[in-house]
Amino acid sequence: MTATVIDELRRGGWWTSSRALAGRSIRGVLRQPQAFVPGLVFPLFFTAVNAAALDRARMLDGFPEVDSYLSFLLPATLIQGIMFSATTAGNDVALDIQNGFFDRLVSSPVSRLSLLLGRLAGIAIYGFGLAVVFTALLVAFGASVQAGVAGVVVLAVTSSLVAIAIGAFSMAIGFRKGSVEEVQGYFPIFFTLVFLSSAFFPPELTGGWFETIAGLNPVSWMVNGLRTLVIRGWEWQGALLALGTGAGLAAFLVGVAALGLRARLRQ
Amino acid sequence: MTVTAVAPVEAGPRATGLRLWWRSAMIVWWRGNLRTIRFPGLVVSVAFFPLFFLIAYTGLFPSLTDIPTFPTDSFISWLLPFTLLQGAAFSGLGAGFSTGADIDSGFLDRLLMMPAHRSAILFGTILMALSRAIGIGVPVFVVGVAIGADVTGGVLGVVSLAVAVVGMSVISSCFALGVIYRAQDQRVAPLFQVVIFMTLFTSTAQVPLSISTGWLHAVARVNPVTNLLELSRQATLPDGWSWGTTWPGLLALAGCLAVLGTFAVVGLRRLTP
Numbered sequence: 001m002t003a004t005v006i007d008e009l010r011r012g013g014w015w016t017s018s019r020a021l022a023g024r025s026i027r028g029v030l031r032q033p034q035a036f037v038p039g040l041v042f043p044l045f046f047t048a049v050n051a052a053a054l055d056r057a058r059m060l061d062g063f064p065e066v067d068s069y070l071s072f073l074l075p076a077t078l079i080q081g082i083m084f085s086a087t088t089a090g091n092d093v094a095l096d097i098q099n100g101f102f103d104r105l106v107s108s109p110v111s112r113l114s115l116l117l118g119r120l121a122g123i124a125i126y127g128f129g130l131a132v133v134f135t136a137l138l139v140a141f142g143a144s145v146q147a148g149v150a151g152v153v154v155l156a157v158t159s160s161l162v163a164i165a166i167g168a169f170s171m172a173i174g175f176r177k178g179s180v181e182e183v184q185g186y187f188p189i190f191f192t193l194v195f196l197s198s199a200f201f202p203p204e205l206t207g208g209w210f211e212t213i214a215g216l217n218p219v220s221w222m223v224n225g226l227r228t229l230v231i232r233g234w235e236w237q238g239a240l241l242a243l244g245t246g247a248g249l250a251a252f253l254v255g256v257a258a259l260g261l262r263a264r265l266r267q
Numbered sequence: 268m269t270v271t272a273v274a275p276v277e278a279g280p281r282a283t284g285l286r287l288w289w290r291s292a293m294i295v296w297w298r299g300n301l302r303t304i305r306f307p308g309l310v311v312s313v314a315f316f317p318l319f320f321l322i323a324y325t326g327l328f329p330s331l332t333d334i335p336t337f338p339t340d341s342f343i344s345w346l347l348p349f350t351l352l353q354g355a356a357f358s359g360l361g362a363g364f365s366t367g368a369d370i371d372s373g374f375l376d377r378l379l380m381m382p383a384h385r386s387a388i389l390f391g392t393i394l395m396a397l398s399r400a401i402g403i404g405v406p407v408f409v410v411g412v413a414i415g416a417d418v419t420g421g422v423l424g425v426v427s428l429a430v431a432v433v434g435m436s437v438i439s440s441c442f443a444l445g446v447i448y449r450a451q452d453q454r455v456a457p458l459f460q461v462v463i464f465m466t467l468f469t470s471t472a473q474v475p476l477s478i479s480t481g482w483l484h485a486v487a488r489v490n491p492v493t494n495l496l497e498l499s500r501q502a503t504l505p506d507g508w509s510w511g512t513t514w515p516g517l518l519a520l521a522g523c524l525a526v527l528g529t530f531a532v533v534g535l536r537r538l539t540p
Binding site for chain 1: 315319323326327328329330331333334457461464465468469472473474478479480481482483484
């Protein structure tokens, strides 16, 4: 696979090299079940457990009107799934650095931009696909998306943006540290961000410090926007909130990854 | 570390029988403790999830106690015993990880050559996991009480909680060791986490049986972790301690110990250097 990619890179410009590296990134994920299976199993398992454990919480005063807890959890399930999978981008960068493939890429006439964009494009496609599959699965088990097809598209695009954001952050760590263990060591950050948000329960029912932190957490903004589309129906405000937050995070973290790449290239 | 850990057996007066077994077990145990001290990251990773869930869930779900039939009005009192059992379960997984590393490095082969009975290796490793469980459990308990958990079960309630924590650590150690002795490959380690997470969370971890619905209710009813949680929650729930809640927990514990203990012992017996 590696030799074919380098041959392909030699023939084209940044677009060709980005496309080749995106393909390599997707193939890399699909060839390592241990990299993507936890991203499928854990979020679905926790969603199944939470939906059954917390369904009666819908009776509480102030809980948003929703036909099932599964629908309430749909945005959280997507973000959790991506959180588990998107860090593979950083792992792969670190692995490429460790096994010398990164040096071969750098010494070949490949566009520097494509070193970043190729892998991020791969993870964005994966995020989009994961969102579609998870939404279909949850709908099959009783969830519903009130905003219809347009709502599903926003869910999938936002998931793609989240995948880019998390992938870019993990790549930044990969570029700077060059170690898979170090990339994995940052995983609890995403875990914490998702749990300290409105992903699993309405923060307005929690009160205290949790409501304050969840209100400041951009994951909550994104989840709230998506949840509007899932449980209420199409609302431009919800769609723009989710897409805008996702795009903002992705843009910022791609910038951080670009700085990481520049630092690595200087070494 | 290896040389330091093995040297006392060779250098000390020649021990035989039970004394040799005990000294060998203590060496395995002490070596595990040295590893914990030298790699504090091991403790941090084991302590992270219990502490995180304790703080995050306490902030996230306090209003669940408003649901009719919830047995307490303090969610942290409900959650703290689960957090301690979770920490104990992860300490047992640590025993599996450590043994996996010893298999890869070849050190387990050297341990198998010890003149003492092999069960000393199993006992020492379980003891090491137990030390980690207690080392993590005590501070988590103190933090839990400091941030509002009630200790309503008196001495017997706290003893029940301690028994459940120790039992969970031993059970999860036996499970992880049984798997790693058979697979003899570190790459099975993620399997430990998947099985433990699934077993813990399909019990009454988050809400009582009277509130859980559907498939979770059915699974939680037969999951022995539910009985262990009931045993441990006698320390913090308003109903306090009773024999009627204690004996099912002890029975579940004994059953799991018998099955998983046998699983680990047979795995170790079949292990060849």
